[in-house]
Amino acid sequence: MDSLARHLLALHRRGLLRGALGLAALGALPPARAQPAGGGAALFRLGVASGDPWPDGMVLWTRLAPEPLAPLGGMPAAPVEVGWEVAEEERFARIAASGTALARPEGGFAVHAEVAGLQPGRPYWYRFRAGGEASPVGRTRTAPAPGAMPARLRVLNAGCQHLEHGWFTAWRHAAEEEAIDLVFHYGDFIYEQAGRQPGQGGWGPPPVRQHAGGEAMTLEAYRRRYAQYRLDPDLQAAQAAHPFLCSFDDHEVDNNWAGPVSEEDGGARHPVAVPPEVFALRKAAAFQAWYEAMPVRRALLPRGPEITAFRRLRFGRLLEVHVLDTRSFRDDQPCGDGSGPPCAAVARPEAQMLGPGQEAWLLDGMAASGARWQVLAQQVMMMRRELPQGRLSMDKWDGYPAARARVLEGLAARGIGRAVVLSGDVHNAWAGQLHRDPLDPASPVLATEFTGTSITSEGDGAEIQPSTPEILRRNPHVAFFNDRRGYTLHEVTPDRFEACFRAVARVSRPGAPREDRGRFLLEAGRPDRLLRA
Template identity: 65%
Template sequence: MDSKTRHILDLSRRGLLRGAVGMAALAVLAPAPRGARAQSGHQGYPFALGVASGEPAPDGFVIWTRLAPDPLAADGGMAPLPVPVAWEVAEDPGFTRVAAQGTAAARPELGHSVHVEVAGLAPARPYFYRFRLGAEASRVGRARTSPAPGTRPARLRFAFAGCQHYEQGLFTAWDRIADEPDLDFVFHYGDYIYEQRGRMPGQPGWGTRVRPHIGGETVSLADYRQRYAQYRIDPALQAAHAAHPFLPSYDDHEVENNWAGAHSEKDGGARHPVAVPPEVFALRKAAAFQAWYEHMPVRRTALPRGADIIAYRRLDFGTLARVNVLDTRQFRDDQPCGDRSGAACAEVSRPDAQMLGPTQEAWLLGGMANSPARWNLLAQQVPMMRRLLRGDGIAVDKWDGYPAARQRLLDGIAERRTPNPVVLSGDVHVALAATLGREPDAMDSRAVAVEFTATSVSSGGDGAVMTPAGEDALWRNPHMALYHAQRGYCVSEATPDRMVTEYVALPFVTREGAPRETAAKLVVENGRAAIGLG
C-alpha cells in the first residue's frame, strides 16, 4: 500500500469518530491492539469500508459491512475463503441491552460483504448495531425500524440525495446529512459511483477535478469493486451511512453513462462508432449490479441474477407514507433521437414507449390504487416534469423522451385518485421543483402531482444560485417553482396535514468546510397538488 492510500485510510479511521452515537460507542471505535489484530488473521483493519443500515421494516432492517483490510487492493486484501462475522443490535449505543445477535458469513463470491436481515425488533424506534471479527470491532451504526402497520405516526422525516462524482468535489453534503436530526431514512437516487477513468490535471474530460479516480473506466467486477471501495472510504459518506438507514437505488453511472435497458451508450453512433452488442454489454451490467449489491444495505431480493436485478420495491411507514422505490434504467427502451437532446424527433411519439417496463408499471399503479397512505412517494431517478430546453428542445434521457409512458402513469394516478403523489428525483445536478399536470404539454392542465428534484452532492463542482440556463428554464416552464444550481440535498418532513421540503445548499464543494444553507423551503398541503413557500 502506497503512502497516499495509507493516508486516505487513516483519514477514514479518524472519520469513524464522527456521528455522535455516545461515549459508550466511542470506546468500541478504538483501534485493537496489534496482538488482537494478528489473532483475527488479517493484516489491516477489516471494517475500513464502514457500516450501513437500510430497508427499514416494522420489525427490523438490513445491516451491512464488507471486509476489506486493504480496500483498494484486489478482493479488498482478503483471501478467497468465507469468514464468519459476528453482529449485534442493541437498544443503546453502549450495547448493555442487546436485542438481537448472530453470526453471518462474509463470502468471497460476494466480495466478503455481509447483509444481515434483522427481524424481531420493536417498531418505530432507533437501534444501534456493530460487527466483530476476532478482536476487531466495527464502528457503531444507528438504524431505525418503521412504524407498525395501521398506525399513523405524527411525522416522517427523510433526506434524498445522489450524484456524487468523486473527482469533482468533496462529500461535504454527506457530512451535513450525517448531522441531520431524526431522519427515518435517506433515499439515494443513484450515481453512487461514476464509472469514468481517472484523469490527471489538464487532461480533457467533463467537469472539474478535485481528487482523482483510481484506475481506468470500470468494466470488470474487480474494477467496480475498487471504485466502490474508493468512494466508501470517504469519511463523510461513512458518517452518513452510520447515522441513518438508507434506501438506495441506482441510475446510469453505476453501470455506464446513459445506458438504457439492454443498450450501451456505445451504440455505434457518431460519438461511439464502435458499438457494444447487447450480449456483451450484459456482461458489464452483471459485474456492475453485483458490485452495487455488494456495497448497498439491501435485502437478498435484490441479489442480481447475471444482468438481471429486481431493485424496485415498496415500503410503508404506517399509514402516513408509502415509498415506491423505482428503477428507471433497466426496463426502459433505448433513448430516442440517438440520445441527442434537442428538438423532438418522430420516435419520441411512440405510443408504446417504456420507461418502467410493463411489469414494474403495473406493479406501481396497483400499489397506487389501494394505498392506505396519506402521502405516496415515487422515489426515482430522472426528472418526470415537462422541461423545455432552449429552442423548446427536450432531454431525451429523462421522462420527456418517453411521454407516452409518463402519460400512462399520470393517467393512472388521476384515475385511481391516489392521495398526495409526490415524485422525488435527481440526475440533472440542479435543484428543481414543479407541479405535474395530467397533460404535461397543456399550459392549463390540472396538476395531479408535485415533483422535487435534488441537486447533486458533488457532480459539477461548485455551482451557482442562478444561471442563464436556469432563468431560461423558469421562463419556458411556468409549472416550475424552483431552479437552484448549487450542490446539496433535500430534507422533507411529512405530517398528516402537509409536507415541507427544504432544499439545502452548499456554496462550494471544491474545498472543505462549506456551511449548510437553506436555498428554499417548499410546502405541499394535504389534498392539493400545488407548491407553496414554507
Template identity: 65%
Template sequence: MDSVARDILDLSRRGLLRGAAGLAALGAIAPGMASGQVTAAFRADPFTLGVASGDPAPDGFVIWTRLALEPLAPDGGMPRAAMIVSWEVAEDERFTRIAASGTAIARPELAHAVHVEVGGLSPGRPFFYRFRAGAAVSRSGRARTAPAPGATPARLRFAFAGCQHYEHGYFTAWAHIAQEPDLDFVFHYGDYIYEYRGRAPGQPGWGPLVRPHLGEEIMTLTEYRQRYAQYRTDADLQAAHAAHPFLPSYDDHEVDNNWAGTHSEEDGGRHYPIAVPPEVFALRKAAAFQAWYEHMPVRAAALPRGPDITAYRRLDFGTMARVHVLDTRQFRDDQPCSDRNGRPCAEVSRADAQMLGPVQERWLLDGLTQSPGQWNILAQQVPMMRRLLSHGGIAMDKWDAYPAARQRILDGIVERGTRNPVVLSGDVHVALAATIGQWPEDPESKPLAVEFTATSATSEGDGVATRPAGDALLQRNPQIALYHAQRGYCVSEATATRMTTEFVSMPFVTRERAPRESAARLVVEDGRAAIERG
C-alpha cells in the same frame, strides 16, 4: 460440531488452498486461520469500509458491512475464504440492552460483504448495531424500524441525494446529512459512483479535478469493486451511512453513462461508431449489478442474476406514507432521437414507449391502488416534470422523451384517486421543484402531482445559485417553481397536514468544510398539488 459449522469450516479450508493470491493475503491475518479456524484474528482493521443499514420494515432492517483489510487492493486484500462475522443490535448506544444478535458468513464470492436481514424488533424506534470479526469490532451504526402497519406517526422525516462524483469535490453534503436529526431514511436516487477513468492533474476532462479516480473506465467486477471501495473509504459518506438507514437505488453511472435497458451508451453513431452488442453489454451489467449489491444495504431479493436485478420495491411507513422505489434504467426503451436533446422526433410519440417496463408499471399501479399512505412517494431517478429546453427541445434521457409511459402513470393516479403523489428525482445536477399536470404537454392542465429534484452532491463542482440558463428555463416552464444550481441535497418532513421540503445547498465542494445553507423551503398542503414558499 453441527452441519452448518462443518460446511463453513470446509469452505474456509478450501478457500485457503486457492492460489498464491489468497495465501499472500494471509499475511494480515494471524497464523491460526491457516490451521482451519472458522474465524480470524486480524492484524489490521477489516472494517475499513464502514457499516450501513437500509430498507427499514416495522420489525427490522438490513445491516451491512464488507471486510476489506486493504480496500483498494484486489479482493480488498482478503483471502479467498469464507469467514464468520458476528453482529448485534441493541436498544442503546452502549449495547447494554441487546435486542438481537447472530452470525453471518462473509463470502469471497461476494467480496466478503455481509447483508443481515434483522427481524423481530419493535416498530417505530431507533436501534444501534455493530459487527465483530475475530477480535476486531466495527464502528456502531444507528438504524430505525418503520412504524407498525396502521400506525399514524406524527411525522415522517427523510433526506434524498445522489450524483456524487468523487473527482469533482468533497462529500461535505454527506457530512451534513449525517448530522440531520431524526431521519427515518435517506433515499439515494443513484450515481453513487461514476464509471469514468481517473484523470491526472492538468489532464482535460468533464468537471473539476479535486481528487482522482483510480484506474481506467471500469468494466470488470474487480474494477467496479475497487471504485465502490474508493468511494466508501470517504469518512463523510461513511458517517451518513452509520447515522441513518438508506433506501438505495441506482441510475446510469453505476453501470455506464446513459445506458438504457439492453443498450450501452456505446450503441453506434457519431460518438461511438463501434457499437457494443447487447449480449456483450450484458456482461458489464452483470459485473456492475453485483458490485452494487455487494456495497448496498439491500435485501437478498436484490441479489442479481447475471445482468438482471430486481431493485424496485415499496416500503410503508404506517399510514403516513408509502414509498415506491423505482428503477428507470433497466426496463426502459433506448433513448429516442439518437439521445440528442432537441426538438422531439417522431419516435417520441410512440404509444407503447416504456420507461418502467410493463411488469414494473403494473406493480406500481397496483401499489398506488392499495396504498395506505397519506403521501405516495415515487422515489426514482430522472425528472418526470415537463421541462422545455431552448428552442422547444426536450431532454431525451428523461421522462419527457417517453410521454406515453408518463401519461399511463398519471392516468393511473387519477383512476385510483391516489392521495398526494410526490415524485423525487435527481440526475440533472440542479435543484428543481415543479407541479406535474394531468396532461403535462398541456400548459393549462390541472396540477396532479408535485416533484422535487435534488441537486448533485458534488457532480460538476461548486456551481452557482442562479445562472441565465436557469432564468430562461423558469420563463419557459411556469410549472417549475424553483431552480438552484449549487451542490446539496433535500430534507422533507411529512405530517398529516403538509409536506415541507428544504433544499439544502453549499457554497463550494472543491474545498472541504463548506457550511450548510438553506436555498429554499417549500410546502405542499395535504390534498393540493401546489407548491408554496414555507
C-alpha cells in the same frame, strides 16, 4: 498483503479460520465508535451502513477490506464468520438482537444481515465483530408499525456523488441531521469513468481528487471504485448515522445505459456499438458490485445481468415509498440521446420507461395502498423541462412522454391525489408540478416533483445558470431552481409534505457550511398548490 491478511491466510491453511473468527466472546470487547476512514479497525475500513427498514428490522451492512483497493480487499480467499449486535442504546448495555453471517470471497466479503424481531418506530445501534476487531458503531431506525399514524417523518433525498468533482461535505451535514427516518439515495453512488488528471479536459470541473484506475468494466474494477468512494469519511458518517434506501441510476453501470443497450449504441454519438450480449457481461459485474456495496435485502441479489430493484417500503399509514427502476426496462433513448429538438421517435405511443410489468406494479400498488402520502422514489426528472431552443433531454421522461402519460393517467383513473415524485440525476435542485397535459398549465395537477441536486457532480455550481431565466419562462409549472450542491430534506406529517433544499457554497474545498436555499410545502387535499414556506 499486510500482516493481518497474512495472519488470516495462515489460520486458513491450518484449518482454523472459522474457529479463530468465532464470536463466543462477542460481548467482551468494548464498544467501538465511528472513526474516520483509515483510522478504524483494519477489517472494517469501509465502515457500516443500514438500509431498507421494516417495522421489525432492517439490513445491516459491512464489507471486510483491510486493503480496500486491493483484489478482494486484501482478504484471503476463504469465508469469514462475522458477528453482529443490535442494541437499544449506544452503550450496548441492552442487546435487542444478535447473530452471525458468513462473509464470502464470492460476494466480495460483504455482509448483509437481515435483522428481525425489533420494535417498530424507534432508533437502534449496531456493530460488527470479526478477527478480534470491532467495527464502528452505526445508528439506524425501524419503520413505524403498519397501523400507526406517525406525527412526523423525516426523509432525505440525495445522490450523484462524483468523487473527482468535489468533497462530500454535504454528506457530513446529512450525518448531523437529527431523527432521519430514511435517506433515499436515488443513484450515481459511483461514477464508472476513468481517472482524470488536472488539465486533461473532459467532463466537469478540474478534478480535486482522482479515480483510481481506468473505466470500470469488470467486477474487480467496480469493487475497487466502490471501495474508493466508501473510504470517504463524510460518506461513511452519513451511512452510519441513518438507514438508507438505495437505488441505482446510470453511472453504477455505464453512462446513459438503457435496458440491454450500452451508451455505445451504434448511433451518431457512438457509431461503434457494444453488442447487447457483451454489455450483459458488464451489467452482471456492475450489479454484483452494487449489491455487494449496498445495504439491501437478499431479494435484490442480481441474476447475472438482471436485477429486480423496484420495491415498496411502508411507514405506517402516513407514507408509502415506491422505489422505481428507470434504467433496466426502458427503451433506448430516442433521437440519438443527448438533448435536442424532439424527433418523430419521441412521440412513439409504445415508449417504455418502466416496462409494462413495473408500470402495472406501481399503479396497482398505489391504488391499493391507502397511505396518506405516496412517494415515487426514482432517478430522472419526470416533469417536462423544455430547454432553450425547444430542446428536450432524451434521457429523462421527456424522451418517453407516452410512458409518462400512462403513469399520470393511471394516477387520475385511480383517484390518487397525494403523489409526490422524488428524483435527481440533473445535478440541480428543482420543484414543480406534473399536469395531466404537460403542455397545458390549466390542466389538472396530478403530482408534485422535488428534484434533488448533486452531492458533488459538476462542482461548486452557482445560484442560477445563464439559461435559467429562459428555462423558467418556458416551464411555468416549475417553482424553484438552484444550482448549488447538497441534498433535500423532507418533513412529512398527516397534513403537510415539506421540502427544504439544503446546499453548500462549494465542494472544491472541504468544510463549507450548510445553507438553506428554498423551502416548499404541499397541503393534504390540495395537490394543485405548491406553496413557498
